[in-house]
Amino acid sequence: MWLRCGCPSRSVSTSLRVLASPLRVLGLRRCNTAAFMPESAGFGGVSGRSGLQEFSVSSSESFWAAVARHRLSWIRPFTAVQDCDLSRGRIRWFEGGKLNVSVNCLDRHVHTCPDRVALIWERDEKGTEVRYTYRELLEMTCRVGNLLRRHGVKKGDCVTIYMPACPLAVASMLACARIGATHNVVFAGFSAEALADRIRDAQSSTVITVNQGVRGGKILELKKTVDIAVQSCPTVQQVFVAMRTDNPVAMTARDIAIEEEMLKEDVVCEPATMNSEDTLFLLYTSGSTGKPKGLVHTQAGYLLYAAFTHRYVFNYHDGDVFGCMADIGWITGHSYAVYGPLANGGTTVLFESTPIYPDPGRYWDMVERLQINQFYGAPTAIRLLLRFGNEWVNKYDRSSLKTLGSVGEPINTEAWEWYYRVVGEERCPVVDTWWQTETGGICIAPKPSDPDAEIVPGMAMRPFFGIKPVLMDTEGKVISGNDTSGALCLAQPWPGMARTIHNDHQRFIETYCQPYPGYFFTGDGAYRSVEGYYQITGRLDDVINVSGHRIGTAEIEDAVVRTTNKPKGVFAFVVLKKNVDVEEADLSRQLNDIVSEKIAKHACPDFIQFVQRLPKTRSGKIMRRVLRKVVELDLDSLGDLSTLDDPAAVQEIIQGHRELLSK
Ligand code: WTA
Numbered sequence: 001m002w003l004r005c006g007c008p009s010r011s012v013s014t015s016l017r018v019l020a021s022p023l024r025v026l027g028l029r030r031c032n033t034a035a036f037m038p039e040s041a042g043f044g045g046v047s048g049r050s051g052l053q054e055f056s057v058s059s060s061e062s063f064w065a066a067v068a069r070h071r072l073s074w075i076r077p078f079t080a081v082q083d084c085d086l087s088r089g090r091i092r093w094f095e096g097g098k099l100n101v102s103v104n105c106l107d108r109h110v111h112t113c114p115d116r117v118a119l120i121w122e123r124d125e126k127g128t129e130v131r132y133t134y135r136e137l138l139e140m141t142c143r144v145g146n147l148l149r150r151h152g153v154k155k156g157d158c159v160t161i162y163m164p165a166c167p168l169a170v171a172s173m174l175a176c177a178r179i180g181a182t183h184n185v186v187f188a189g190f191s192a193e194a195l196a197d198r199i200r201d202a203q204s205s206t207v208i209t210v211n212q213g214v215r216g217g218k219i220l221e222l223k224k225t226v227d228i229a230v231q232s233c234p235t236v237q238q239v240f241v242a243m244r245t246d247n248p249v250a251m252t253a254r255d256i257a258i259e260e261e262m263l264k265e266d267v268v269c270e271p272a273t274m275n276s277e278d279t280l281f282l283l284y285t286s287g288s289t290g291k292p293k294g295l296v297h298t299q300a301g302y303l304l305y306a307a308f309t310h311r312y313v314f315n316y317h318d319g320d321v322f323g324c325m326a327d328i329g330w331i332t333g334h335s336y337a338v339y340g341p342l343a344n345g346g347t348t349v350l351f352e353s354t355p356i357y358p359d360p361g362r363y364w365d366m367v368e369r370l371q372i373n374q375f376y377g378a379p380t381a382i383r384l385l386l387r388f389g390n391e392w393v394n395k396y397d398r399s400s401l402k403t404l405g406s407v408g409e410p411i412n413t414e415a416w417e418w419y420y421r422v423v424g425e426e427r428c429p430v431v432d433t434w435w436q437t438e439t440g441g442i443c444i445a446p447k448p449s450d451p452d453a454e455i456v457p458g459m460a461m462r463p464f465f466g467i468k469p470v471l472m473d474t475e476g477k478v479i480s481g482n483d484t485s486g487a488l489c490l491a492q493p494w495p496g497m498a499r500t501i502h503n504d505h506q507r508f509i510e511t512y513c514q515p516y517p518g519y520f521f522t523g524d525g526a527y528r529s530v531e532g533y534y535q536i537t538g539r540l541d542d543v544i545n546v547s548g549h550r551i552g553t554a555e556i557e558d559a560v561v562r563t564t565n566k567p568k569g570v571f572a573f574v575v576l577k578k579n580v581d582v583e584e585a586d587l588s589r590q591l592n593d594i595v596s597e598k599i600a601k602h603a604c605p606d607f608i609q610f611v612q613r614l615p616k617t618r619s620g621k622i623m624r625r626v627l628r629k630v631v632e633l634d635l636d637s638l639g640d641l642s643t644l645d646d647p648a649a650v651q652e653i654i655q656g657h658r659e660l661l662s663k
Contacts, residue, residue, distance in 0.1 A: 036448075037312075039066040049450045056465035057492065063466060064093070064495055068304050071343075073108050074099050075273050078300070084493040087518045089509040092277050093301035093495045100271035101280060101303050102145075102178035105342035106138040107271075117347045119167050120321065120370055124214045124353040126362065129370065132167050134345075137174075140167065142269035143262040144175035150265070151238055151256070153206055155180035155272055158282065160204040162195060162226055164188045164213045165328045165350040168242050168258070170338055172208045173328070177280060177299075180272035184282045184294070187329025188213055188220070192228035194292075198284050199233045201294055202502065207236055208258065210244040216357040221642075223249045230254070276300035282502050283331055285437040293511075294502030295437050302440050303343055305496025309441040309464060310340030312448045313431055314374040314403050321400070323349040323372035325363070325381065331437040332407055336376055340441070355381045360388035364396035364423070375423075376405035376433075382415045382423075390422050398423065403447070404430045410536055416457040434460035434536050436522060438512065440496030443467045444534050461533040466494045471528055472516050479528075487540055488526040489519035569606025571631045573614055573653070584610050607631075609660050615641075615649045626650055630657050 033040045033047040040046055043062070046055045056063040061081040068078065078097030084090060109116065114135040121130045132140070153159060159176050161183055163169040169185070176183040184202040186195050188209075199207065207230065213220035223241055227250075230236045240258040241251065251257070277298045284292040310316055322341045326332035328350070341348035349370060355363055355377075363385070367375060385392065404424050406416070411432050420430045434444040444460040444467065446453075455461070463469050471479045471486030479486045490497075497520065501508040515521040525537040574591070576582070588608045615623040629638050630653055641647045 039063075039070050042066055049448060049453070053463065053465060057463075057468045060466055060492060060494075064304075067308060068094055068097075068300065068495070071307060072099060072300060072304055073104050078276060082493065082495075086493060086513055086520055089500065089505060089513045091493050091497055091499050093298075093493075094276040094304075097276040097300055098273050099276070099300055100178065100274055101299050101339075102141055102174040103271050104303060105174060105177075105339065106134060106141060109134045109342075109345040110138050113345065116345065118342060119170060120347065120349045121165075121167050122349055122351045122353065122366055122370065124217065124357065126353070126358060126365065127369070130167070137167065137171060139267040140171040140262075141174040141178060142267050143265040144168075144171050144258075145178040145269035146265040147240075147258070147261050148175055148181065148206065149179050149269075151206070153179065153181050156182065156279075157206070158182045158184050158202045158204045159206045159208060160195075160199050160202060161185045161328075162188055162190075162207060162209045162222060163242070163328075164210065164215065164220075164222075164244070165333065165337065165352050166210070166242075166244065167350065168210075169208075169328055170342075170350065173281070173334075173338060174342075175269075177274075178269055178271050180274055180278065182279045182281055184284070185329050185334070186284070187327060188222055189327075189329070192225045195225060196229040196232045197292065198294070199229060199236060201284070201292075202282050203235050204233075205235050205237045206240070207238075208240045208242070210242045211249040212245045212247055214244060215352065216354040219245065219247075227252075274299050277499070279499075281334070283334065283437055285331075293504070293507065295498040296500045296502050297440055297496075298499055301495030301497075303339055305441040305494065306335040306340035307343035309496075310336055310346070311344055313433060313442050313445045313464065314376070314405060315447065316341070316344060316346060316374060318345065319347075320373040320402075321347045321349065321371055322374045322376070323351070323367065323370065324376040325351045325355075325378070326376070326407075327351075331435075331440070332376075335441050355385055356388075359392070360385055361392040361395055364393050364398060367398050367401060368396040371400040373400055374403045374405065375401055376407065378408045379406055379411040379415055380409065382406065382411065382419050386415060386418045393422050398425065401428050404428050405433055406430065407433045407435070407442075410538065411458050413458050420457070429455055430457075431455075432458060432460050434524075434534070436524075438498045438520075438522075439490075439494075440498065443490065443494075444469065444536075456529075456533060459529070459533050459535045461535075463534070466492075468492050469526070469534055470519065471526060472519070476516055482528050482532050483530045485525060485527045485537065487516070488522045488524045488534075488536070489516050490522065491519055493520070570604075571607045571609060571627070572605035573627060574608055574610050575613060576610060607660060609653070609656055611649075611653050611656055613646065613649045613652070615647075615653065616645050627653070630654055 040052060043055050046052055065081045074097055076098040078094035080095045083092040083095060115133050117131045118134045118137045119132040123129060159181050161169055161172050173183050184204060186198050207226055209222050209226045211223050213222045226239055239255045241255050242258045280297050280299045280302055282294040282296055284294050286292055316322060324336040326337060328337060337348055337350060353362060401424060404419055416430060429447060431445045431447050433442040435442045442464055444463050446455040446461045449462060468491040470489050470491045472489055473479050473486055512521050523539055523541050525540045527535045527537055591608060592604045615626045626638055641650060
């Protein structure tokens with residue numbers, strides 16, 4: 001049984017809306033910098049967006065000290081603003097300070113507006129959304145916190161959360177923060193193997209999951225996946241299981257029914273006193289080698305940066321409903337579905353479904369139903385929806401929208417224009433936000449900017465407060481001037497940046513700090529326009545970006561299979577971009593030439609099969625096992641295809657494979 005709030009749709013009081021509106025209208029003009037950002041009153045006459053930006057970079061300590069004092073609730077104030085040395089990978093902010101992140105996200109808002117809606121859970125089943133007030137979310141968090149404590153989870157222990165976007169997942173994250181445990185959210189589309197890798201690397205003793213997930217009308221066997229994963233995770237002692245569906249699942253001695261146990265717990269849970277630099281969470285991301293990196297984010301700096309960027313990039317105000325479509329398993333979900341909005345006392349949407357379920361109007365139906373003011377999505381979803389046509393958008397009232405955001409990969413001009421003109425009716429600024437798991441929050445975005453400042457389609461454009469981007473040439477020198485491209489680095493530390501890679505600080509240094517000593521290397525390339533705006537051109541390393549998520553060479557290798565049966569050899573599966581019109585035989589030759597040139601002749605695939613799509617799990621992991629069985633013509637043992645995003649892909653590949661062999 002799921003803990004629910006029976007309360008009807010509720011928004012914050014009208015008086016708050018009225019109070020907020022003059023700021024919104026005024027935006028950021030020279031005369032009202034202090035109204036725009038109250039801290040700036042202490043910045044000695046700084047005014048305007050560019051004035052604030054310059055100050056935030058040149059007087060970074062004063063800037064962040066004022067922001068941190070103003071925006072976070074401290075148990076004990078910090079004594080040093082920062083102690084950073086990028087060349088050594090040493091990054092520390094707000095040391096001496098003590099605080100609790102869950103108190104900042106919950107208790108302080110419960111004191112001022114307990115009945116404000118904190119979460120709107122947009123369940124997979126359209127029209128069945130559930131709202132949770134700040135008071136209810138605090139109670140749920142406290143119950144989970146007490147439960148974890150009773151089951152021996154201590155400060156510094158790591159709890160793995162393998163759940164879809166839902167209130168209990170958020171309460172679990174915040175409960176970890178409350179008792180000082182570290183959380184490790186693993187995207188609930190990852191395979192048992194990927195989950196096990198992450199649990200082992202994080203040395204987690206506790207896992208929280210659900211019996212089954214529901215997405216796009218399909219059931220996902222999450223508990224079964226956990227069962228398989230934990231078989232190879234000796235550290236795991238207990239698995240808490242919530243019930244998302246009514247279907248019972250097999251429970252072992254290790255498993256605990258979380259909702260039943262939560263009911264026995266008190267709704268008050270003493271928050272742990274945490275140091276600014278204690279770990280808040282680990283989040284794994286693909287690197288250029290197969291082993292994923294567990295990036296470490298800490299308490300104060302991360303929370304401050306998530307909240308501050310959420311407030312200013314999206315122009316979020318009290319009473320707004322913020323709709324971030326990202327799953328909580330990615331950094332975007334952490335920073336802009338959970339921590340940023342909650343630290344700001346906002347109302348945030350947790351989206352459990354897909355953009356096309358039950359039909360391609362799902363997003364806009366939701367915007368109308370939930371009255372979403374800021375909508376934050378990924379270019380891949382925008383491109384998908386664009387193809388279905390405008391009628392799916394126009395059917396719904398989108399007048400609540402004020403800002404549209406994009407993240408995860410470059411947004412092409414066509415998609416940007418459609419987002420701006422069709423979805424936003426040319427009323428809403430589109431913010432193309434560039435950032436990474438490593439940066440903790442948005443680093444480059446068109447907003448905030450002066451009200452009349454231009455926004456160029458498909459460009460992230462302007463560095464956020466405290467961010468100093470530089471471009472590097474191939475010799476490692478800073479490139480000055482505009483209308484130029486290079487490797488994107490950030491020249492000074494900011495509070496939201498990752499501190500290290502879990503258990504591998506050396507890899508952190510080698511990946512981010514050594515390529516350009518004294519600078520943080522992002523791994524991305526960028527172009528700086530004549531006007532000085534930044535446009536991200538893509539990854540410079542072996543990591544490729546698929547649908548907004550990073551994939552390393554290991555995953556590319558997954559699309560290549562070798563067989564020793566007949567026909568013998570290496571098979572490569574190639575998906576072409578849409579509307580590419582080429583002769584396949586010709587392209588095969590070209591691909592072989594490239595492989596011979598870049599790697600070696602012997603590395604050339606023996607067969608290249610062009611396919612429409614690959615069999616993937618819904619997190620984008622290629623089902624190599626299926627490819628192997630197809631090339632081995634062992635079609636009776638394809639195994640369980642239920643976890644595939646689109647099982648029809650397999651039939652297409654089998655058909656194409658037959659044709660290839662008959663040639
Ligand atoms: C890419 C997602 C172009 C980039 C928040 C980065 C982008 C990687 C943009 C991080 C953007 C993210 N324009 N590319 N607006 N935003 N990227 O860690 O290559 O999942 O390095 O964080 O996504 O992906 P991650």
